[in-house]
Amino acid sequence: MANDQPAVSSRCKKTRRVLRNVHMQDGQHLHYFVTVDGATPVFSLSCRHKTHFSADDLGPPVKNYEKIWQKSDADEEAGQDGESYAFTTAFAAALKYTLRVELHDAAHTRVGDGVIVDADYESDNPLVSCNEAFVIRTKP
Amino acid sequence: MRNRLLQPATLLFLILCLPVLALAQAAVPDKQCSPTGPQNLTDYVEGRICENLRSRVDQTDPTKQAAPPAAAANSTSLVERSSAPDLLGFGLDFLNLSDKAAGDKKSATPKTLTFSAYALRTKLAGKDPLDPKVYNDNAKWRSVSFTVGYDVPENSNDRDPVIGIKWLAYNGRDVSSKDNRTEIGKIQEALKPASRNFAAIDDDVRIYLFTALQKRSKLPAGVVQQSDFDNKILSPTDTQLILDSLTDDEKKNIDRIILKYINAFRTLDVTTRNAVQAIRTRPQLALSFTTTQRKGKRPDEYAGTLTFDKGMGTNSLSINGSFIMKRNGIKGKDSNGGQFAAAIHLPLNGFNPLAYRDPMLFSLEANGTAMTGTAPIFKAQAKLTIPIIAGMEIPISVSVANRTEFVKEKEVKGKFGFTFDVSKALKAFRDNFVKIQ
Numbered sequence: 382m383a384n385d386q387p388a389v390s391s392r393c394k395k396t397r398r399v400l401r402n403v404h405m406q407d408g409q410h411l412h413y414f415v416t417v418d419g420a421t422p423v424f425s426l427s428c429r430h431k432t433h434f435s436a437d438d439l440g441p442p443v444k445n446y447e448k449i450w451q452k453s454d455a456d457e458e459a460g461q462d463g464e465s466y467a468f469t470t471a472f473a474a475a476l477k478y479t480l481r482v483e484l485h486d487a488a489h490t491r492v493g494d495g496v497i498v499d500a501d502y503e504s505d506n507p508l509v510s511c512n513e514a515f516v517i518r519t520k521p
Numbered sequence: 522m523r524n525r526l527l528q529p530a531t532l533l534f535l536i537l538c539l540p541v542l543a544l545a546q547a548a549v550p551d552k553q554c555s556p557t558g559p560q561n562l563t564d565y566v567e568g569r570i571c572e573n574l575r576s577r578v579d580q581t582d583p584t585k586q587a588a589p590p591a592a593a594a595n596s597t598s599l600v601e602r603s604s605a606p607d608l609l610g611f612g613l614d615f616l617n618l619s620d621k622a623a624g625d626k627k628s629a630t631p632k633t634l635t636f637s638a639y640a641l642r643t644k645l646a647g648k649d650p651l652d653p654k655v656y657n658d659n660a661k662w663r664s665v666s667f668t669v670g671y672d673v674p675e676n677s678n679d680r681d682p683v684i685g686i687k688w689l690a691y692n693g694r695d696v697s698s699k700d701n702r703t704e705i706g707k708i709q710e711a712l713k714p715a716s717r718n719f720a721a722i723d724d725d726v727r728i729y730l731f732t733a734l735q736k737r738s739k740l741p742a743g744v745v746q747q748s749d750f751d752n753k754i755l756s757p758t759d760t761q762l763i764l765d766s767l768t769d770d771e772k773k774n775i776d777r778i779i780l781k782y783i784n785a786f787r788t789l790d791v792t793t794r795n796a797v798q799a800i801r802t803r804p805q806l807a808l809s810f811t812t813t814q815r816k817g818k819r820p821d822e823y824a825g826t827l828t829f830d831k832g833m834g835t836n837s838l839s840i841n842g843s844f845i846m847k848r849n850g851i852k853g854k855d856s857n858g859g860q861f862a863a864a865i866h867l868p869l870n871g872f873n874p875l876a877y878r879d880p881m882l883f884s885l886e887a888n889g890t891a892m893t894g895t896a897p898i899f900k901a902q903a904k905l906t907i908p909i910i911a912g913m914e915i916p917i918s919v920s921v922a923n924r925t926e927f928v929k930e931k932e933v934k935g936k937f938g939f940t941f942d943v944s945k946a947l948k949a950f951r952d953n954f955v956k957i958q
Contacts, residue, residue, distance in 0.1 A: 392554070392567055400561075402751050418651035420696045421705045425713050429721035432713040437706065442653035462747045465723035469716035471708050473793055474696040476651065507797050510712060510789060514563045514723040516751045 393472065393504040393511035399496045402463070402516040405452045408487040411497065411517075415446040418503075419475030422446075426468050430456040433466075449485075455519040463518040470502050471510045477503040480513065559757030562730075565764060566722055569779050570786050633670030633683060639663040657697040664689040672813050681819070685811035693803025700803075704796040711785075711792035718782035725778045727751055730763065730771070739766050802832030820847035820856070839864045847892065858892030882906040899923045 403411070413434075415424060421442050425435040434448050457464045470478045482498040483491050502511045554571030639662040643650040650656065668685035695701060731750040734740045741759060744750045753759040767775075807828040814821050826843040843860040864886035884904040891897040902920035909915060 392571060395564070400755050402748070402755065404748075417653055418649075420653055420656045421702065422653060423705060423709045423712055425709075425716040427713065427716035427720050429717055429724055432717060435709060435713060437709050442657055444649065444652040444654060462728075463751060465720045465727065467716050467719040467723060469712055469719055471712050471789075471793060473708050473797055474701075474705050475653070508790075508793050510715065510793070512563060512567050512716070512719045514566075514719065515755070516727070516748075518748065 392509045393470070393502050395500060395502055395511070395513070397498075397500040399499040400513070400515060401497055402518070403482075403484055403497045404518040405455070405484070406521075407452065409452055409492060410485050410487075411450040412483045412485050412489070413446075413448040413450060414479075414481040414483075415448075416479040416481075417442075417444055417446070417475055418477040419472075421474035422478070423471035423473060423475065424469065424478060426450075426466060428456050428464050428466050452519050455517060457517070457519045463516040465514050465516055468498075468513045469510060470512075472504040473507045476505060477501060478511075482515075559761070561757050561760045562727065562754035562763075563723065564757075565760065566719075566726060566775075566779065569776060570719075570722075570783065573776065573779060573783055574786055574790055633668050635666055635668045637663055638665040638667070660692075660695055660697045663695070664692060668811065674815070674819060679816045679819075681816055682814045683811065684814075685809060687807055687809035689805060689807045691804065691806040693805055694800050696800065701800050704799050708789070708793050708796050711789040714785040715789040718785040722779055722782050725781075726775055727754060729774060729778060730754070730767075733771055733774075734763070734766070798832075798834075802834070802837075805830045818849075818853070820849045820853070822847050824860075835868055837866045839866070841888075845890070845892065854894065856893045856895065858890065860888055860890040862886065862888035881908065896924065 405411070413426065415422070422436040426433045433450065433454060436442070436446070439446050439448065455464065468480055479501050480498050481496065484493075484495040484497055486492055498513065498515060500513060502513065504511065554568045560568070639659050640650060642659065642662050643655060648655045666687045668683065668687070670683050671680040672683045673680060692698070693700075696705065727750065728747065731740070731747050740750065741753050741763060744753060754763065809826045809828065810824070811826070812821065812823045823846045824843050826841055829840045831838050841860070841862040843862075845858050845860055847856045849855055864884055867883045868880045869883055882905070884902075884906065886902045886904065887900065889897060889899045900920055900922040902918050904916055904918035906914050906916045
């Protein structure tokens with residue numbers, strides 16, 4: 382789903398170029414790219430069970446973060462039909478985040494057009510946080 | 522005659538300001554929780570969480586000065602502040618409302634440009650000033666700023682060069698400092714459970730809506746399985762159709778799901794507010810030197826100033842002490858003296874008639890100047906700073922003085938200016954530029 386018309390609220394301005402759900406196959410992984418403008422990034426990727434990664438887990442503040450997320454990292458339970466993942470950002474010391482999520486095969490090659498998320502989240506209000514959610518399915 | 526009219530007008534303005542101030546300072550709820558543009562289910566849920574949390578917090582940092590230095594005769598500030606813009610600031614006083622340069626002609630407009638050593642360094646090195654690593658590695662460069670421009674003496678058209686340097690000797694509000702990184706770390710810790718809970722809400726809401734609409738045979742066209750529905754709720758257009766088809770009870774049930782997980786968002790909100798407040802109320806101490814090179818028979822001025830800022834809740838207090846030298850060269854007598862100034866800045870959070878992103882700022886300022894060979898001058902000023910868009914503000918001020926430098930009579934002046942903070946506006950301009958490209 383491409384949406385170049387930004388959604389603007391007091392929370393943050395979102396510009397979504399691509400946003401879709403993903404069904405991962407064996408041997409595939411998601412490659413997360415997070416780009417930040419500002420002083421100190423604050424963000425997390427979580428499912429309901431746990432936080433999968435956060436800015437503070439990925440080392441000192443930098444502009445570009447990358448994280449490879451394997452299918453085996455998923456927590457989808459037997460009774461679940463896919464699981465929601467939330468990418469949450471805070472703007473206390475940052476102005477803009479760009480999230481890009483790509484579906485890669487085992488050889489780190491993008492699968493098809495393979496872009497799951499490509500979106501900007503921005504705010505000059507240090508008190509707000511902002512969320513993006515999409516569903517990852519890992520069952521055959 | 523003009524002064525006679527302006528004096529009662531000033532008093533009236535100040536009297537009217539006081540009761541309005543009490544109301545305007547009151548906390549107000551979040552301006553808007555729901556997106557103004559198209560919204561998908563994530564945006565809708567985010568809006569409902571916001572509506573459920575509704576609590577207003579301070580949005581201002583009133584201490585960054587992009588306006589001309591207070592030393593400039595036509596500045597809309599009587600009191601210098603400790604901070605300068607991180608990158609570049611532009612100050613312009615459009616209109617001296619009580620000017621009388623030559624008959625009815627208005628005098629020239631004073632202009633100053635303030636830029637940080639950090640802005641220069643990153644520009645020359647070809648680095649992105651908004652890169653977190655560059656920002657955090659160069660805190661010392663952000664503590665030094667320069668001001669260049671010219672001042673226009675009262676009632677004249679002369680343009681006297683102004684040059685200044687400011688060193689932020691102690692910056693308690695630098696977000697890259699250890700103490701403030703600890704505060705930001707608290708936000709990160711509070712963000713993790715909020716992020717997990719958002720995923721849980723999204724999970725529960727998408728499954729609830731699919732099940733509820735399936736029971737009522739109201740699933741959108743083409744939707745058979747949960748995965749089809751999950752794709753629909755990413756689209757703002759489809760989401761709007763789904764939301765429009767919901768009953769009041771179904772909408773209430775979404776709120777019930779949200780309320781099950783709301784505590785993590787409340788904690789994040791409070792933690793963020795406390796961290797931002799803690800950072801913004803830390804003290805700052807700056808040393809600055811400014812010189813104005815006057816033309817004609819007017820003396821050159823040199824001023825060394827010590828500035829202290831301290832936040833107090835949502836308000837802030839600035840205090841200055843200056844040593845001033847006026848040099849007449851070989852033609853006249855030199856004079857030395859000092860100036861003491863104080864100001865309190867009050868964000869008007871509760872008064873937002875035009876829905877500005879940031880609140881207006883009301884400032885009460887006063888200074889006293891004593892120089893050898895002249896009687897002391899005392900000035901008081903009320904100023905309203907109106908934000909226009911990100912980084913751009915219009916300051917409007919009314920000041921009263923017991924006398925001016927050159928005329929021994931009371932003076933009341935109105936001024937109207939313009940300030941531009943590039944670091945705040947850069948992001949907006951850059952994004953627009955990218956879109957144009």
